[in-house]
Amino acid sequence: MIALIVACALFMQTLDSTVLGTALPAIAVAFGESPVTLHLAMTSYLIALAVFMPLSGWVADRWGARDVFRLAIIVFTLASIACGLAPNAEALILARVVQGLGGAMMVPVGRLVLLRSVPKHEYVDALAWVTVPALMGPVLGPTVGGLLTTYASWHWIFWINVPMGLIGLAMTTIFVDDIREDDVPPLDLRGFVLAGIGIAGVMFTLETLGDGLIPAGWTMALGAVGLVSMALYIRHARHIASPVIDLTLLRVHTFRASVAGGAVFRFGIGAIPFLLPLLLQAGFGYSAADAGLVTSAAAAGAIVMKALAGRILRLFGFRSVLIWNGVLSAAFMAACALFTPATPWWTMVLVLLVGGFFRSLQFTGVNAVAFADVEPADFSQATSFSSMMQQLSLSVGIGFGALMLTLSQMWRGSDTLSYTDFPPAFIAVGLLTAVSSLFFVGLHRTAGDELAKRSAPAPAGAMGGMAAQPPREDP
DSSP: OOOHHHHHHHHHHHHHHHHTTHHHHHHHHHHTHHHHHHHHHHHHHHHHHHHHHHHHHHHHHHOOOHHHEEEEEEEEHHHHHHHHHHOSSSHHHHHHHOOOOOHHHHHHHHHHHHHHHGGGGGGGHHHHHHHHHHHHHHHHHHHHHHHHHHHHOOOOOTTTHHHHHHHHHHHHHHHHHOOOOOSSSOOOOOOOOOOOHHHHHHHHHHHHTTTSOOOOHHHHHHHHHHHHHHHHHHHTTOOOOSSSSGGGGGGHHHHHHHHHHHHHHHHHHHHHHHHHHHIIIIIOOOHHHHHHHHHHHHHHHHHHTTTTTTHHHHOOOOOHHHHHHHHHHHHHHHHGGGGOTTSSSHHHHHHHHHHHHHHEEEEHHHHHHHTSOOOOOGGGHHHHHHHHHHHHHHHHHHHHHHHHHHHHHHHHHOOOOOGGGHHHHHHHHHHHHHHHGGGGGSSSSTTTTTTSSSSSSOOOOSTOOOOOSSSOOOO
């Protein structure tokens, strides 16, 4: 039940990351603005997510995970209502920032609730429930946005969150225990400011580079400020006991492999929901609704995998699954390069269905192995860190897909997008995703065995009750 509650929150957050894209033209007409200007409504949400995620672990420890989770749902839901009621672009962008703040607290804290409520040997099965909406949100976002905008109005892409938020709030109150830490260090305010400026600067640069929203010189300057701020944060974090982003967690081999390998893998996860609908609509002439129905096959594959992920990880172990399944996932991403206007729709659905199956398994394994050797006292920091990296890598994936299309157009010497621009992009995404498997080669063959029930289960209780583990840090 707790896994389903967290899954509901995660679905709302991931859906809102992509749902706005198909509705932007309609909103632009309603506000009398250009779609380029309204691109800030998407960017502001993504930046707010990444900036405030590092703060979520400290806030949950300070005021209790359940109370913070409930407050995050309330903020997210109220901000969704405000988005739908926004009278102009400025109000919409401001409401999206607040919505991003709620989402930034909702998802990492939800995962923290799951970590502290589920026995360690049951975590993989519980995480499988949470993984499905993480994959469904980006895939179904364009579909939901297209259908609601076409057959209702653009306001409903935000108001659809209201019933889900109310249900999540009620279920959290009933089923989630109020778990909090007794000894909470002071907030690293200076570190939060440095990290926030760094993350915002780099993300805004990646999101707006090449779209003409602001002059290229200003964009690059902002990116440089972000990189300098990140460097200052790294220096700052080395000289403070409790930094807002604990970089020492990267000494834990399983956590480092999950963060690094998972980031590269999510480049593909982020690019595919951007490339596929665009290929089907701009390249093949599909309507927004039809394109969404085809791409939703990937979500169906993810649902099928939900019941099998734990068994597969128990049978083969984390290391083997993450290496070879990563290669299979990359192959099915690259297979989209073979799509042409003459490709039957059922062939595309089959490829996306099987690809979604393997991506769901990889997503479950990457998310679970991150906490295989993390101490319970570090769960808050680990969930904040990993959630932030997930958001950053998904955003970079969208930018990478767009960059590949731009380079293909430049190669052809054309300003018009053609379906022939997409095969190089899909192949590049597939190759990049395959590289993620290299990060898991160094894992020990027994890594995560307790999570996968391949070793003696931990004593009863939450993940804090652990059996003997391999050394926490690398030599």
